[in-house]
Amino acid sequence: MSVLVLALLLSATPHAPQQAGSALLDPTREARVQALGKMLRCPMCQGLSIADSGSSAARAQMDRVRELVAEGKTDDEIRAYFVARYGEWALLEPPAHGVNWLVFLLPVALVLVGALVIGRLVRHSSVAQAAGAQPAPSPASADPYLDAVRAELKK
Amino acid sequence: MLVLLAVAAAMGLLLFAFATLFGKDPHQVPFGLKDKPAPDFTLTRLDTGETVKLSALRGRPLVLNFWASWCGPCQAEHPTLARAAKHFGGEASFFGVVFEDTPEEARKFARPMEPSFPQLIDPQSRMAVDYGVTGVPETYFIDAQGIIRDKFVGPLLDMQELASRLHALQQATGPVGASR
Structure with missing residues (x-):
């Protein structure tokens, strides 16, 4: 029942429509895109990179990274592009x-x-x-309760 | 003695870190494009399909509002923006930019509202990323020279707030020819 209510609630809540990301590049350049995406912070998420986030805004940023890589921009230039917009906050690892x-x-x-x-x-x-310097423990302890226990055991 | 000195040094470093880093909201995303030229864009209008270029809008202050049909606060602020566009339309251009949404959904959202100011479709949110948008709604204030003077994050519900930002925009004078 609760699952049904939750499903109804979720279906009634407006959400960002999922859009397909841009076409992947060749494996070498796509690896660069993913590596860069792992270094950039998603502005709509909590401590997630844009490569790891499932949000539509992160997808839009990954598309932009892909576009910049395809244009032949270096990793530094691409990082600088995001730093120019979001400050060093955009970098998951601070310089x-x-x-x-x-x-x-x-x-x-x-x-x-x-x-x-x-x-x-x-x-x-x-x-x-x-x-x-450590004194040997004396047979007669200073603790009267311990003495009482010992005396009981001797009986 | 050495231990005490080391502990004192570590405590000093910690205190320095707390003093410099506390007081800042870690969730607030810095805005790096303030007082920088607005990146150029070419987008199409949601209603007519007509092309709109930023370079063609230069010469008048510009208010750019990023919104989406799935965003509740965007629905709340839209009437304020519509009134502002009607009231200040002679002094500044008003445009909405649809963020992470489909044209169909955006049209459904805009239809019941009276036609107030043009809405633009931003495919794959490329232009929004170019502008450093961090979510919706966000409203950018760009001066007549094409310099981004300010941005308002969240729903703009206060007409007075909008008017004062517009006034500041008209007062601002950017370096002519600095925009791209």
Whole structure:
């Protein structure tokens, strides 16, 4: 029943009519089109590339990429075409310059800091063990409940 | 000591990242064509099949509205645009561009509305991609020299808002001959 209601609702909701994409190019150039499409962000989707999105707007952008490849434009020129319209937001991988460097440097910096902290902790504990600083557990524990359990077990 | 310094440096980097990146809407798509020449187009009218070229429209401000029949907000804003076209038609040209739709559906949408301003068919949305459209409705304001001065994302429901943008368009003076 719920499936029927959902189907009726979906059929009643206006939607963008699916249009066929432009004709594929030869395998080598089509591979370039797909690779470029994977790098470009779909403006109507959430974090999807135009090659991975099923939206009609993404299809329109893929058609444009195909057209630009067919015109003999280089990958840089095609990326520049989309950056000119949507800014660097259009690139799924931000180019390494300016504040974008943070994206590449922060993870490395955090891993290094983590490694440093772990290294210090390990060294500290091994030094303490070697010096015998760790006192042997006394048979009479400071915990009265533990003593009570031991006494019960001895009975 | 070294650990403390490293942690402080990492925290500093994080704070810098938050300070520079917070406050921006990650869903807002930047508009790179502001104050740039409007890309030329040649499209056909939905009603007459007549060809319309951007270069032939130069000399008057131009309002370009991207819409689709499947878009609810487009239906809501259309009466405002129709009134604006009637009211400001002497000062600026108004054109609608059908986005990701079929001519049949677009005609069905436009028919009940009174004939207000011409609608153009954009096959495969090539022109929309050229203009950096991110969805519908979107309305572009292009000055008499063919420079894109502004764009409004979403339904334009306020006549006053439209009037002030048109006024700004008339005030704007672009570099003559910069458009292609």
